[in-house]
Amino acid sequence: MKRETRNMADELLQRIDERRNPSVVGLDPSFAGIPEWLKARVYDYDNPFEGIGAALAAFNKMIIDAVADVVPAVKPQTAYYEQYGSAGLKALEETIRYARGKGLLVIVDAKRNDIGSTAEAYASGYLGAVATARGALPSSLNADFLTVNPYLGSDGLEPFLQACKQYSKGMFILVKTSNPSSGEIQDRVIESGVTVYQAVAEYVAGIGEELVGQRGYSAVGAVVGATYPHEAESLREIMKKSIFLVPGYGAQGGSAQDVVPCFNGDGYGAVVNSARGIIYAYKREPYKSRYRAEQFHLAAREAAISMRDDIVGALQRAGKAPEW
Amino acid sequence: MKRETRNMADELLQRIDERRNPSVVGLDPSFAGIPEWLKARVYDYDNPFEGIGAALAAFNKMIIDAVADVVPAVKPQTAYYEQYGSAGLKALEETIRYARGKGLLVIVDAKRNDIGSTAEAYASGYLGAVATARGALPSSLNADFLTVNPYLGSDGLEPFLQACKQYSKGMFILVKTSNPSSGEIQDRVIESGVTVYQAVAEYVAGIGEELVGQRGYSAVGAVVGATYPHEAESLREIMKKSIFLVPGYGAQGGSAQDVVPCFNGDGYGAVVNSARGIIYAYKREPYKSRYRAEQFHLAAREAAISMRDDIVGALQRAGKAPEW
Numbered sequence: 001m002k003r004e005t006r007n008m009a010d011e012l013l014q015r016i017d018e019r020r021n022p023s024v025v026g027l028d029p030s031f032a033g034i035p036e037w038l039k040a041r042v043y044d045y046d047n048p049f050e051g052i053g054a055a056l057a058a059f060n061k062m063i064i065d066a067v068a069d070v071v072p073a074v075k076p077q078t079a080y081y082e083q084y085g086s087a088g089l090k091a092l093e094e095t096i097r098y099a100r101g102k103g104l105l106v107i108v109d110a111k112r113n114d115i116g117s118t119a120e121a122y123a124s125g126y127l128g129a130v131a132t133a134r135g136a137l138p139s140s141l142n143a144d145f146l147t148v149n150p151y152l153g154s155d156g157l158e159p160f161l162q163a164c165k166q167y168s169k170g171m172f173i174l175v176k177t178s179n180p181s182s183g184e185i186q187d188r189v190i191e192s193g194v195t196v197y198q199a200v201a202e203y204v205a206g207i208g209e210e211l212v213g214q215r216g217y218s219a220v221g222a223v224v225g226a227t228y229p230h231e232a233e234s235l236r237e238i239m240k241k242s243i244f245l246v247p248g249y250g251a252q253g254g255s256a257q258d259v260v261p262c263f264n265g266d267g268y269g270a271v272v273n274s275a276r277g278i279i280y281a282y283k284r285e286p287y288k289s290r291y292r293a294e295q296f297h298l299a300a301r302e303a304a305i306s307m308r309d310d311i312v313g314a315l316q317r318a319g320k321a322p323e324w
Numbered sequence: 325m326k327r328e329t330r331n332m333a334d335e336l337l338q339r340i341d342e343r344r345n346p347s348v349v350g351l352d353p354s355f356a357g358i359p360e361w362l363k364a365r366v367y368d369y370d371n372p373f374e375g376i377g378a379a380l381a382a383f384n385k386m387i388i389d390a391v392a393d394v395v396p397a398v399k400p401q402t403a404y405y406e407q408y409g410s411a412g413l414k415a416l417e418e419t420i421r422y423a424r425g426k427g428l429l430v431i432v433d434a435k436r437n438d439i440g441s442t443a444e445a446y447a448s449g450y451l452g453a454v455a456t457a458r459g460a461l462p463s464s465l466n467a468d469f470l471t472v473n474p475y476l477g478s479d480g481l482e483p484f485l486q487a488c489k490q491y492s493k494g495m496f497i498l499v500k501t502s503n504p505s506s507g508e509i510q511d512r513v514i515e516s517g518v519t520v521y522q523a524v525a526e527y528v529a530g531i532g533e534e535l536v537g538q539r540g541y542s543a544v545g546a547v548v549g550a551t552y553p554h555e556a557e558s559l560r561e562i563m564k565k566s567i568f569l570v571p572g573y574g575a576q577g578g579s580a581q582d583v584v585p586c587f588n589g590d591g592y593g594a595v596v597n598s599a600r601g602i603i604y605a606y607k608r609e610p611y612k613s614r615y616r617a618e619q620f621h622l623a624a625r626e627a628a629i630s631m632r633d634d635i636v637g638a639l640q641r642a643g644k645a646p647e648w
Contacts, residue, residue, distance in 0.1 A: 028442070031455045039457065048456040049464055079442045083449030085417050085464030090410040111437050113473055115503040118352070118403045125407030131355045132372035133363065140373055140409030149437055151475040151498060153505030174475060179439040181477030185524070188514035196509060196520065203508075 007213030008144055008170035009221075009243060012105055013268060015072030020324045021308040022268070022315075023249075024107065025067050025300070026275025027076040027095060029056050033280050035293040053087035056080070057094040059296075063279055064099050066297035070304045073105035073144070075245075075273050093140045106143040107245065107271075111174060113149035115156050122146075123163035127171075145170040147223060147245065150200050151185075154207075161207055161220065170211075170219035170243075175200050175235060178225025178248030197231070201238040208242050217243055217268065224262055226254025226272065233261040236269070244270040250277035250307070256314035263315060267322035272311055278303045331537030332468055332494035333545075333567060336429055337592060339396030344648045345632040346592070346639075347573075348431065349391050349624070350599025351400040351419060353380050357604050359617040377411035380404070381418040383620075387603055388423050390621035394628045397429035397468070399569075399597050417464045430467040431569065431595075435498060437473035439480050446470075447487035451495075469494040471547060471569065474524050475509075478531075485531055485544065494535075494543035499524050499559060502549025502572030521555070525562040532566050541567050541592065548586055550578025550596065557585040560593070568594040574601035574631070580638035587639060591646035596635055602627045 016022050031039075034055050042058050044051035064074065076095055081088035096106050112122040126146045129136040148160050150173050160171050176186055176197040186197040194202075201222060208218035218241045224232050226248035235244070244262045248254040249272050262270035281287045281303035282296035291299040315321040340346050355363075358379050366382050368375035388398065400419055405412035420430050436446040450470045453460040472484050474497050484495050500510055500521040510521040518526075525546065532542035542565045548556050550572035559568070568586045572578040573596050586594035605611045605627035606620035615623040639645040 030441070030445070043457050045457060048458050048461060052456060077438075077442055079436075079438055079445035079449065082413075082465070083445045083454050083463060085449070086410045086414040087464070088449075089406075089413045093409050111473075112403075113435050113437075114401075114403055115501070117354070118401055121354070121403035121407045125403070125409070125412075130407050132376060133367050133369060134372050137372060139407060140411070141406070149435075149473050149475050151473050151509055152501050152503060153508035153510070155503050155505040156501075177439070177476050177480075179476060179479050181479040184477035184527075185475055185509075185520060186477070188512075188520065188523070190512035190514055190520075196512065196514075199512070200509070 006168050007211065008168060008219040009211070009217040010213035010215050011144070012072060012170070012243065012271070013215045013217060015105060016268070017322070017324070019070060019072050020312065021071055022270060023071060023272045023274065023307050023311050024073045024075050025063065025071050025278045025304055026273045027060050027063065027074050027279065028080045028275040029059050029279060030080055034059050035282070035296050037293055049084045049087035052084050053091040056088065056091040060091070060095045061098050062297040063300050064102055064104065066301040067304045068102040068104055070301060070308060071104070073107055073271065074099050075107040075109050077275065078108060078110040096141060096143055105145070107145040107147070107172070108141065108143040109147045111147050111149045113152055113156050115152055116159070119156055119159035123160045127160070127163040127169040128167040145172060147172045147174065149174050150203070154203065157207070164211060164219055170221065172221040172223050172245040173200065173204050175204060175222040176224050176228055176231050178227045178252055178254065182225065198234070198238060201235050204242055205239045208239070212241055217241055221245055223247065226259045226262070227252060229258045229261045236261060236264065240264065246270050246272045250274040256310040259311060260314050260318045260320060263320050265320060267315055267320050274307055278307065330492050331535065332488070332492060332543040333535070333541040334537035334539050335468070336396060336494070336567065336595070337539045337541060339429060340592070341646070341648070343394060343396050344636065345395055346594060347596045347598065347628070347631050347635050348395050348397045348399050349387065349602045349628055350597045351384050351387065351398050351603065352404045352599040353383050353603060354404055358383050359606070359620050361617055373408045373411035376408050377415040380412065380415040384415070384419040385422050386621040387624050388426055388428065390625040391628045392426040392428055394625060394632065395428070397431055397595065398423050399431040399433050401599065402432060402434040420465060420467055429469070431469040431471070431496070432465065432467040433471045435471050435473045437476055437480050439476055440483070443480055443483035447484045451484070451487040451493040452491040469496060471496045471498065473498050478527065481531070488535060488543055494545065496545040496547050496569040497524065497528050499528060499546040500548050500552055500555050502551045502576055502578065506549065522558070522562060525559050528566055529563045532563070536565055541565055545569055547571065550583045550586070551576060553582045553585045560585060560588065564588065570594050570596045574598040580634040583635060584638050584642045584644060587644050589644060591639055591644050598631055602631065
């Protein structure tokens with residue numbers, strides 16, 4: 001494989017500028033969440049998992065078509081596909097390919113972690129190419145960014161960093177997650193007087209230096225939950241050049257105001273994710289009375305636009321919006 | 325789904341007794357490791373990933389047939405399948421089904437981690453049943469044990485614990501991993517004067533109480549690397565009822581002597597894994613001169629027996645072998 005020279009942080013910022021939007025849509029479709037009419041159309045009673053896989057892919061494609069000019073990226077969460085085994089993973093492959101074909105970047109939220117050749121296999125699978133009898137071929141799950149878990153230490157992260165360099169891709173390392181119990185390990189104060197999440201952040205900032213693009217941001221980013229705005233502020237200081245992937249907006253309780261500390265003064269440095277709030281917008285007001293279940297994708301589009309306006313509005317009020 | 329009453333720790337100990345062997349075989353096959361003759365037989369040049377998937381499954385089945393009466397369980401590592409996308413996951417599905425059909429328990433080493441409904445999706449996918457139009461069906465990746473990562477805290481582990489209860493399955497939580505840099509997070513001393521890994525071990529011991537079987541061991545186990553025998557000794561004290569899944573024997577440098585501290589005085593409490601040392605035994609001496617590449621499975625069988633004798637011998641010398 002030829003070594004490419006583009007930088008994935010630059011690519012992400014370019015798409016954020018084009019859409020004037022730093023928020024992304026989480027593609028976390030579940031059997032229960034897909035409209036009945038769509039399930040009925042693709043469902044295969046003899047091959048239930050294949051039927052669900054087809055439904056997941058069809059659902060995602062309609063969402064992708066509806067938001068492709070609104071958001072810079074989509075973030076499929078692997079669990080929702082993997083639970084249906086190979087049939088589910090086929091839907092994930094189709095989703096990744098389709099989204100990239102529509103000019104979106106794809107952040108695969110898999111929180112993978114391992115060491116040595118095992119970590120290399122994950123990195124090849126999600127960010128690069130794999131060995132075949134026809135030589136190295138791009139992997140079928142080939143995405144732009146991958147989320148990874150740091151519990152195993154640097155030799156669990158190094159293979160992912162190498163893949164990011166080799167294939168010009170990016171990753172987001174879990175630093176401070178959005179859930180209520182995230183502090184049980186992440187907030188513990190260690191010998192040096194910093195917390196575990198701060199120590200991880202220092203590591204992320206360090207290795208991130210190797211992959212800083214022309215816009216000043218690194219392809220090595222960090223997951224920082226919207227539900228911890230105070231911690232986000234201190235993390236912004238430690239990881240000035242890292243892009244934060246911010247879960248927890250919307251369904252998990254984080255507001256637009258809460259995500260503002262995740263951004264730098266230049267208005268960049270974060271992408272905010274919402275999944276259920278967007279893809280299932282058709283199930284709740286004000287969208288439910290405006291759209292039929294056949295129009296779930298239009299509800300998703302309107303919810304995505306509303307999210308964009310909510311976050312950009314909060315950035316503007318804080319004097320942090322980019323000069324668009 | 326009817327709630328079953330068996331306990332997965334009891335199941336594992338029963339198979340350990342039947343085989344008189346506490347070691348397991350890691351099924352981590354790579355394209356490069358599969359013998360050429362087998363690749364040539366199943367390879368499909370028009371569908372390279374499907375061809376590799378077929379090769380992985382065929383390789384594993386021959387290994388499983390050869391070791392089914394030697395080891396209590398096999399441990400496929402998801403990365404080696406996932407890197408080939410849906411075709412690879414199909415091989416994992418076949419491997420799991422085939423191994424269970426041969427009376428082996430299956431430990432899926434996926435190190436999954438997430439929160440809320442996402443963690444539930446992983447737990448359903450690997451330990452339980454998933455929703456379909458025909459009602460809940462056993463998942464296609466339905467295994468007996470799953471490895472999970474604790475960095476997100478207890479609400480990232482709770483959904484897996486619930487699945488273990490509901491479906492009578494087990495899990496191994498990463499506590500102290502075998503790699504050189506595992507200490508970067510895991511060994512940090514926190515406020516209470518214990519290390520992060522000791523704090524995780526206390527948590528594992530606590531939740532493990534809810535799933536203790538008739539033999540006194542819990543279906544909630546811990547991953548503890550063979551490369552840290554001193555730490556294993558202290559962890560054995562904290563998690564008396566937990567079964568340790570022990571990586572790092574063989575290829576990573578851990579010896580039979582090193583794994584002895586992972587066992588309790590009764591000779592139980594650990595399963596030791598080796599992957600490359602067993603499945604690729606045909607590539608190295610003394611097996612290489614004894615077996616042709618067509619007999620890679622017989623080399624694997626002999627290596628598995630040798631591993632068993634090595635570990636049981638070390639336990640006997642330490643006065644820790646069960647009364648078989």
